[in-house]
Amino acid sequence: MSKSMSNVDVVDLAELELREVNARLQQHNGSEQGGHFRVINPNGAHAVACGLNAAVIVEIDGHTGYYAAGMNQAAEVTIKGNAGPGVAENMMSGTVRVTGDASQYAGASGHGGLLVIEGSASSRCGISMKGIDIVVKGNIGHMSAFMAQAGRLVVLGDVGADFGDSLYEARLFVRGSVKSLGADCIEKDMQDEHRDELAEILALAQVDANPADFKRYGSARKLYNFNIDNVGAY
């Protein structure tokens, strides 16, 4: 059942099965056609609004379970509430915004697009990220940016232990404190080009913060090729 309210297609998860809801949201996949949807009564449902591949706008009124907006392409998804584990996992493009907090693995393995978390994110935020940009207004948990390959992770709050462990070429910006750095992650100089880069991401995320207040972290690139002298780091 869906109701049209001023060009917004309202989709009710209390009345429809997940498959029907996602099929409706995915109906423009692969086409140029846009659309505007509001998903009501998500009640922590898993895999809501995943697999979108069109420039549609989706607002989810409430909390979501695992993998909301998973593998998103082109769509602009807003979760008005908290998001469960793996929000926007493997995102390719588009924007996903969480107005509350996010659980573990936010943006895991994301290849592109922008994920904004207005609250805090739990452990392993940005794990294996491959080009996605993630902006977290609050804090993030331990092992975040683990094996992060590419993209930018921006944190306005504090960061838990083992940040950026074994990371590759992802670039990390933190305004608050970092409990500890993981293997091969180091603090790097914050130069004008980095402040400009950060200002651009903050603007895209519509987050108000001064790039001058951030520190930059990245890979020391010492573990890129196996060296017996580094064996203690493994």
Next chain:
Amino acid sequence: MADHDRILRTTPRKAATFDDHTLSEIRRAAATGIYDIRGGGAKRRVPCFDDLVFLGASMSRYPLEGYRERCETNVVLGTRFAKKPIELDIPITIAGMSFGSLSAQAKEALGRGATAMGTSTTTGDGGMTPEERGHSEKLVYQLLPSRYGMNPDDLRKADAIEVVVGQGAKPGGGGMLLGQKISERVAEMRTLPEGIDQRSACRHPDWTGPDDLAIKITELREITAWEKPIYVKVGAARPYYDTALSVKAGADVVVVDGMQGGTAATQEVFIEHVGIPTLPAVREAVRALKELDMHRKVQLIVSGGIRSGADVAKALAMGADAVSIGTAALVAIGDNDPLWEDEYQKLGTTAGAYDDWHEGNDPAGITTQDPDLAARLDPIAAGRRLANYLGVLALELQTLARANGKSHVRNLEPEDLAALTVEAAAMAGVPLAGTSWIPGTR
């Protein structure tokens, strides 16, 4: 030499415990300070399908005419939930091997050979290449912990999705591709700098355990409109529980890979000492499916050391729906061919023993990213060799099925088998030949 000296001196004897290979490994470790890395699967002798025989037909079973009566070989995979199950002409598929570990020509050859015989190939830890998709009529796309190259467009292009939890060569270990093979194209597909040692994660980044996996599978189905069969591949660690949990998580197909199954590169100690052989793994996986009343509803693919139609037939008789081959397929297209013996010698090895696949110097042009070496493999001719080989496996499989009176290979059953060793009888759960004794039962 005086007579009494000759009598007092025994012939030199090397210790069984410290054989030549062991001694050379100790010296190698002492010289380098690093463990040995190699490709392939377990090389030591383990209980295997050779330890079983078919009983054939006689008074109580009637055979089928070998050249007249039909014996079907097709299999349908993914009948549990997928809207579009895969139908294969033969129950022998090509296992996941990445572009990166293999050359583009080798991947193309696998696709051509499998397609000619109406069966599927599988991607690997490195994403799907357009060439691979183009040459494989039926292609299984792996979702691995690394998620290299993973994207929803390729998910939708796939004919099935395989969630890889582990592999037989190294249950609990992640992929490994050393810098020599990270060419510009491989690096780009994996979003990694060129030339670095790539050590894939051993756990998925966004799920842990079967409850999470169930949700992950739901997400994959939602992204692909519930069309694609979803396989879960596990290394043979605890196959009874791993199979049961895969079923619980919603798999359409479970793939169990024994310790003889190969890998592109891993520590030798991992390959030889973690995981169990294929033979007991099949039995345990089938036991789990039967106890759950899911045998034949969730299909079982078995891999790890499958070489002949006899291996295929025995796996099917024990309850598998299909098998998967990796190493044998590479050999069929030209891996370890004595044709290149001079070059194997220069690499310090010999044809049949070459396993430094991670170094990227494969004379046969298969496990390499060197353009000159890769150009040695003609994908059309190699594809034809693979098709021939698959054809022989199917003919052998049919021969054994007919000999046991079966008009379809899936009708092979444990009652058609006997074991030649007590170990095999215990592991496979079939009687020791000449007895009705299955160790572990009354």
